[in-house]
Amino acid sequence: MSKFSDLGNDLYTGARSFDFVGRRKVWFGVASLMLVLAIVLPILRGGYNFGIEFRGGSEFRVAGVSSQSQQIAIDAVHSVVPDTEPLVSNVGTDSIRVQTKQLTDLKSEDVRVALAKAYKVESSSVASSFIGANWGADVTGKALNGLIVFIILAALLMALYFRTLKMSLAAVLALLHDLVITAGVYGALGFEVTPAAVIGFLTILGYSLYDTVVVFDKIRENTFEVEFSEKVTFKQQVNLAINQTLVRSINTSIVAVLPVASILFIGATLLGAGTLRDIALALFIGIIVGTYSTLFIAAPAYSAFREGEAKYRKAEQKVLAKA
Amino acid sequence: MSESAVTKGARKRLTWLGVLIIGLVAIIGLGTATNAGASFAPKLALDLQGGTQIILAPVVQAGTKVTEQQLTQAVAIIRQRVDASGVSEAQINTQGNNNIVVSIPGTPDENTLRLIRSSAKLEFRPVLETSQGVPAASAGTSATPSASPTAASSKATASAKPSASASATPAVAGVDAATQKFFDSLDCSKPFRAAGQVDDPTLPVATCDTNGYSKYVLGPVEVEGTDVADANAGTVTTSTGASTNTWAVNLKFTANGTTKFANTTGHLFPLKDPQNRFAITLDGYVITAPTLQAVITGGTAQITGNFDKNTSKALADQLKYGSLPIGFEVQSQENISATLGTEQLQSGLLAGAIGLLLVIIYSFFQYRGLAIVTVGSLVVAAIITYLMIALLSWRQGYHLSLSGVAGLIVAIGITADSFIVYFERVRDELRDGRSLGASVESGWKRAIRTILVSDGVSLLAAIVLYALTVGNVRGFAFTLGLTTLIDLAVVILFTHPMLELLAKTKFFSSGHPWSGFDSKALGATSYVGRGAFRVSGAVPAGKAAKASKEANKRQTLAERKAAENAASVSKSEKSN
Numbered sequence: 029m030s031k032f033s034d035l036g037n038d039l040y041t042g043a044r045s046f047d048f049v050g051r052r053k054v055w056f057g058v059a060s061l062m063l064v065l066a067i068v069l070p071i072l073r074g075g076y077n078f079g080i081e082f083r084g085g086s087e088f089r090v091a092g093v094s095s096q097s098q099q100i101a102i103d104a105v106h107s108v109v110p111d112t113e114p115l116v117s118n119v120g121t122d123s124i125r126v127q128t129k130q131l132t133d134l135k136s137e138d139v140r141v142a143l144a145k146a147y148k149v150e151s152s153s154v155a156s157s158f159i160g161a162n163w164g165a166d167v168t169g170k171a172l173n174g175l176i177v178f179i180i181l182a183a184l185l186m187a188l189y190f191r192t193l194k195m196s197l198a199a200v201l202a203l204l205h206d207l208v209i210t211a212g213v214y215g216a217l218g219f220e221v222t223p224a225a226v227i228g229f230l231t232i233l234g235y236s237l238y239d240t241v242v243v244f245d246k247i248r249e250n251t252f253e254v255e256f257s258e259k260v261t262f263k264q265q266v267n268l269a270i271n272q273t274l275v276r277s278i279n280t281s282i283v284a285v286l287p288v289a290s291i292l293f294i295g296a297t298l299l300g301a302g303t304l305r306d307i308a309l310a311l312f313i314g315i316i317v318g319t320y321s322t323l324f325i326a327a328p329a330y331s332a333f334r335e336g337e338a339k340y341r342k343a344e345q346k347v348l349a350k351a
Numbered sequence: 352m353s354e355s356a357v358t359k360g361a362r363k364r365l366t367w368l369g370v371l372i373i374g375l376v377a378i379i380g381l382g383t384a385t386n387a388g389a390s391f392a393p394k395l396a397l398d399l400q401g402g403t404q405i406i407l408a409p410v411v412q413a414g415t416k417v418t419e420q421q422l423t424q425a426v427a428i429i430r431q432r433v434d435a436s437g438v439s440e441a442q443i444n445t446q447g448n449n450n451i452v453v454s455i456p457g458t459p460d461e462n463t464l465r466l467i468r469s470s471a472k473l474e475f476r477p478v479l480e481t482s483q484g485v486p487a488a489s490a491g492t493s494a495t496p497s498a499s500p501t502a503a504s505s506k507a508t509a510s511a512k513p514s515a516s517a518s519a520t521p522a523v524a525g526v527d528a529a530t531q532k533f534f535d536s537l538d539c540s541k542p543f544r545a546a547g548q549v550d551d552p553t554l555p556v557a558t559c560d561t562n563g564y565s566k567y568v569l570g571p572v573e574v575e576g577t578d579v580a581d582a583n584a585g586t587v588t589t590s591t592g593a594s595t596n597t598w599a600v601n602l603k604f605t606a607n608g609t610t611k612f613a614n615t616t617g618h619l620f621p622l623k624d625p626q627n628r629f630a631i632t633l634d635g636y637v638i639t640a641p642t643l644q645a646v647i648t649g650g651t652a653q654i655t656g657n658f659d660k661n662t663s664k665a666l667a668d669q670l671k672y673g674s675l676p677i678g679f680e681v682q683s684q685e686n687i688s689a690t691l692g693t694e695q696l697q698s699g700l701l702a703g704a705i706g707l708l709l710v711i712i713y714s715f716f717q718y719r720g721l722a723i724v725t726v727g728s729l730v731v732a733a734i735i736t737y738l739m740i741a742l743l744s745w746r747q748g749y750h751l752s753l754s755g756v757a758g759l760i761v762a763i764g765i766t767a768d769s770f771i772v773y774f775e776r777v778r779d780e781l782r783d784g785r786s787l788g789a790s791v792e793s794g795w796k797r798a799i800r801t802i803l804v805s806d807g808v809s810l811l812a813a814i815v816l817y818a819l820t821v822g823n824v825r826g827f828a829f830t831l832g833l834t835t836l837i838d839l840a841v842v843i844l845f846t847h848p849m850l851e852l853l854a855k856t857k858f859f860s861s862g863h864p865w866s867g868f869d870s871k872a873l874g875a876t877s878y879v880g881r882g883a884f885r886v887s888g889a890v891p892a893g894k895a896a897k898a899s900k901e902a903n904k905r906q907t908l909a910e911r912k913a914a915e916n917a918a919s920v921s922k923s924e925k926s927n
Contacts, residue, residue, distance in 0.1 A: 036775075040782050081683075091688045123694075155686035160408070166450070166682075167824060174819035178812055185811060189804050227754055227827045230820075231761060234812030234831065238765065238805045242772060245801040276775045279717055283771065284764025286713060287706025291760055294702040303398065304699055307757040307827075315764075 036275040042268055049267040052328035059205055059325055066212020076215050079222035080127050080159050081167070086136050087157040088126040089119065093147040101126045104146035108138045119302060130158070167223045171230055179203065182237055190248055194333040199240045202326035206236045206317045213313050224303040228310025235311075236318035239280070240326045246273045247327060255339040261347050262340040266331040270323055281319035288312050357788070358855065361848035368731070368844040375738040382745055393737075394744040396752035396826065397685075401692040402456040405464070407679035408449065417449065424668055425679070426451055428633075442750070450682065464684075473576025473670065475612070476569035477619055478628040478640055479526055479555060484539030484563045526568050530557050539563035544635055560637040567637055569630050573615040578608025582670035584663035587655060598658035600667045602651065609650030616647045631670065638669055699756040706760055707733075710767055718774055720858065724849050725770050732766050732841045736834060749829070758830030765809060766838040770846055772805075773798040777850070787854045795847055802842060809835045 038044035048055070070076060080087055090101070098116040101124055105114040115127040124147070131139060136156050144151035183196035190196075210232055214221055247269040254265050288311045295305030334340060382389025397404050409417045409425070422445050429451065433441045442454040526534075537543060539559035550556045552572035559566045580603045587597040604612050619627050620643045630640040641654045654666070707729065715722035736759065743749040776798040780790035813832030817825055853859045 036778070037782060040779055087685075089686070089688060153688065155688045157685040158681065158683065159685065160406075160680075160682035167820070170820045171816075171824050174816045174824075177819060178815040181815060182808055182811055185807060189807075223824070224754060224757075227757070227824050230812075230816055230824065231758075231827070231831070234809050235765070237808045237812070238768075241805045241808050242768075242801055245804060249797075272779070273775075276771055279713075279771045279775075280764070280768040282713060283710050283767040284761075286709040287703065287760045287763045290705040290709060291699075291702040291757065294698050294705070298698050298701075302695065303753040304695065304702065304757055307754065311761060 039271045039274050042271070045267065045271050046274070047267065048270045048323055049263050049328050049331045052324075052332060055324040055328055059321075062212075063205065063208055066209050066216070070212060070215025073216060073218060076221050077218045079220045079225075081223050082165060082221065084130055084160055085158075086128050086131045086139070087159060088128075088136075088140060088143055089155045089157075090124040090126070090143050090147050090149060091153045091155070092122055092149055093124055094122075095147070096122070096124060098124070100146045101143060104142040105139055108142050109135060121298065168226050171226050175230065175233060178233060186237075186241065186244075190244060192334075195244050195248075195330055198326050198330035198333060199237055199244065201329055202240055202321040203233055203236045205321050205325055206232055206314060209317045210310060210313045214310070219309060220306070222303075222306045224306035225310045228307040228314065231307075231311055232314030232318060235284070235315055236321065239277070239318050240322045242280075243270060243273050243277065243322050243327055244330070246270075247330065255343045257343060258346050258350060261344040262335050263331055263344070266327060270327045274323070277319055277323060281315060285312065285315050288315060357792070357851050361851040364844045364848040368840075371840070371844070372731075372734060372738065375735070375742060379738065379741050379745065387745075389741070389745040391741055393740045394748075394750045395692075395696070396750035396755070397454045397456070397692070398687055398753045399692045399696045399751065399756075400456060401687050402454060403464075403684065403686050405453045405455075405684045406446065406682040407451040407453065408682040409451075410680050419445075422449075422451065424671075429453060442748070451679065472632075472634055473579065474552065474572045474632045475574035475578075475615065476556070476572055476630050476632060477615065478567055478625045478630050479570050480534065480568040481565055481625045481628075481640070484559050484565050526555055530555050530568060533557045534566065534568045537566045539566050550635055556635070558632065558635055558637060560640070561633075565637070565640075567630055567640065569632070569637075573629070574604075574608055574611045578605050578611055579603070579670055580605045580608065582667045584658075584660070584667040587653070597655060598660055598663040599653050599655040600658070600663050600670065601653050602670060604650045604652075606650075609648070612650070612652070613646070613648040616643055616645070619643055620646045633669055639666060695753055696756070699753065699760070703756070703760045703763070706763055710763055714767065714770075720863070721774060721850075724846060724853065725767065727849060728770055728841050728846045729763065729766065731845045732834070732837055735837050735841065736762075739833060739837065740830075743833075750826075752826040754824075754827040755830045758827045759834065762831065762834035762838070766834065766841070769802050769806070769838055769842045772801050773842065773846065773850075776801075787860045788851075791850050791854045795850075799843075799847075802839070806835050806839055 035044065096118050098118075101116045102114055105112065105126060105128055109128065109131060112128045112131075117125050119125045126139075126143065128139070136158065140154045140156045141151055144154045147154075179200055183193075183200055186196040186199060187193045207229070210229060213219070214225065219225070247266050250265040250269040250272075251262055254260065254262050260268075288308050291304050291308035292312050295302065295308055335344070379389050379391060381387075383391065407429075409422070426443050426445055430441075430443045433443065433453065433455070441456075442452075444452050444454075446452045534557035537557055537559065540563055544558070552575075555568055555570050557566065557568045582600060582602050584598060584600055586594045587599045588594045615629060619629060621627075624642065628640050628642045630637045632638065639654060639656075641656065658666070710729070711722065711726050714725040718725060740749065740751060744751065773795065777787075777790045777794035780794045781787065785793065810832055813828045813835060816828035817832060820828065
């Protein structure tokens with residue numbers, strides 16, 4: 029504890045400092061590599077694993093089963109529709125989820141009865157659902173529209189507040205990085221893409237920008253009239269701001285990730301597949317990537333965009349001449 | 352700022368917070384006590400309480416789009432049908448500008464489902480027989496006016512025909528014995544049609560009007576809903592063109608419909624009442640059965656009766672939209688068992704509790720005594736959020752869904768961040784050698800800027816997502832926006848005043864090692880007593896100014912140099 033608070037003090041005074049800005053070539057290199065992987069790996073794996081909301085199909089949930097053996101479900105489905113390969117997963121501690129291709133009303137009723145018989149439960153505890161293939165696409169299409177509008181509005185808001193478009197640009201770059209990486213993790217590991225995952229995905233954009241804005245606000249403060257300084261450069265002040273907010277960044281990301289991790293844990297152990305787990309998974313990846321990208325991408329990129337400006341370059345030459 | 356002014360201001364803000372919470376409790380309490388439908392338990396969405404959700408997508412001809420009006424009308428029609436089937440608390444909403452979502456608690460039977468899925472069917476059938484809808488004891492006596500207030504005919508009304516309501520009705524041409532028997536025993540006050548029942552258009556049918564006042568035997572379908580080109584409500588104009596106060600519904604037929612309707616009116620008009628009437632049915636129920644006053648060959652007709660502006664508009668809408676060639680297909684139908692919903696809710700709450708506990712432990716680890724403020728703020732935020740959700744589920748029909756719960760759990764982190772930003776700023780000020788009281792004030796001034804702009808971004812995300820998306824995404828955006836606003840309220844009305852007050856206590860102001868504001872641990876030394884803090888020589892004076900834009904503005908040259916000295920330290924050690 030005391031060590032952590034010492035670190036906070038040292039970071040604040042500048043006694044200790046991590047070079048986020050100076051080594052940006054390294055960070056940008058890492059980011060480029062990650063982005064390439066995030067695009068290539070899903071392709072190599074054979075594309076995204078879309079949930080039933082995107083594929084369309086019939087879904088059955090058997091509640092209150094005594095055995096969660098998946099083979100029982102597969103056999104039961106095959107007894108009615110032999111030509112389908114059902115996807116079976118455990119939900120919660122005593123439920124089974126079975127997904128098949130789209131069945132007719134009659135067939136799905138038969139499957140329902142067969143499942144109830146196979147798992148020795150009342151047929152009323154087997155719920156059947158039918159999901160059209162374009163439902164997920166509809167929801168996602170609208171969500172993507174929302175995403176684009178949000179990015180434009182948020183960029184404008186930040187440009188107004190920070191009085192520079194370059195901060196918006198740097199923040200949006202970091203945001204796109206977060207989205208691509210998170211999507212890449214989903215694709216590369218074959219996690220199921222469901223509307224709930226899309227919701228988690230959308231939250232990342234709010235969180236990522238939120239986190240960036242907090243750090244940028246400190247940068248704005250530190251670089252105020254830095255062009256008149258003869259001792260410190262723009263670059264150094266940006267780096268100092270990142271370091272001074274580092275304890276905040278670490279604390280915030282831990283506090284934000286703790287509840288998400290607990291949903292993820294509960295979701296994965298108790299609930300199995302479902303809304304909570306899907307949202308939490310996207311958020312878990314997104315919060316970590318979002319915090320990382322603020323420190324290693326957004327702030328260094330902002331410095332890179334601005335340090336070349338004539339007034340800052342002139343000031344920097346003066347500082348270097350003195351040093 | 353004098354000490355007492357700070358305390359006073361802090362007390363005032365805490366009082367406002369108290370007023371806010373008590374106000375919310377009072378409103379909901381009052382709503383509960385007066386049976387206005389309020390409850391301290393928020394309403395749950397289907398994924399938490401179990402039930403069936405059906406998403407209907409309109410099927411339209413290529414190139415045409417569904418208008419909002421059509422969709423609203425469709426929602427109204429479906430709501431009528433669901434209500435008629437006896438399902439309570441069904442939610443029927445439009446989703447986006449395209450789909451209709453029907454949420455029914457529990458497990459609906461097959462008939463209800465069919466009812467929802469089937470598209471509205473508007474038909475014109477000739478009236479063969481009619482009588483009072485309920486076999487009343489007074490059958491056979493003269494008309495009671497209240498029995499048919501909505502009959503659209505300008506002349507005869509159903510109940511005005513005592514002969515028709517006599518039990519031994521002589522057989523009418525075209526009515527088979529079975530239909531006649533069904534008609535005789537028909538009691539409109541009881542359900543008599545299967546949900547989603549489709550009648551053979553070529554056979555006569557016995558049915559009631561929509562409000563159960565009259566029953567009818569109707570002949571085969573002569574004109575269909577699709578034959579109606581348009582319908583609107585308006586006042587009747589006289590032959591001289593002057594408008595009267597009488598409301599009427601104007602019907603316009605398509606070319607095909609014009610021919611059919613001319614034929615119908617041609618053979619009905621010479622007949623005696625009630626056979627000179629035609630009934631317009633929607634989903635098998637008679638919505639109006641006017642008497643013909645002429646043979647109508649021109650393709651336009653006017654229905655007059657006891658209409659006012661609203662009832663004529665309602666009928667016109669039914670005719671217009673009931674006749675639309677728009678059907679719905681089921682895009683998704685999801686059944687969630689109640690047990691699974693409960694399990695999800697419980698797990699969600701458990702996850703929230705664990706998350707909250709972890710946050711509390713971590714903040715205690717990080718902020719020591721200050722964790723009291725963190726925990727207190729989170730608890731206050733949780734109480735307000737709960738009350739707001741209870742209030743909104745009463746006033747706005749908001750239903751808490753699983754994605755909403757996820758939004759709430761995520762909000763724990765974002766809410767806690769406001770405190771972290773604030774505390775870290777106060778610590779920064781302490782490091783600069785200010786007293787705790789001064790640090791709290793100046794730290795707050797800077798922190799609130801950051802909190803406002805970052806919450807602004809969060810709120811923007813919530814609003815954009817809410818406005819532009821559908822379904823679950825919306826529920827999530829809603830809780831995100833709500834909690835962001837509550838976060839702002841809590842940090843201004845609770846966290847800050849609490850910190851101001853705590854800064855006055857000995858435990859915190861003396862910088863007790865467990866207070867979280869231990870000046871030694873924060874690198875500032877030379878504490879000499881409350882309110883008197885001497886800056887130690889080891890701490891560069893200019894450091895205080897460096898971080899602050901406001902201070903920067905007022906910096907003297909000497910101060911700026913000192914600041915730069917401090918910053919150059921970081922330069923020399925940045926390879927760390």
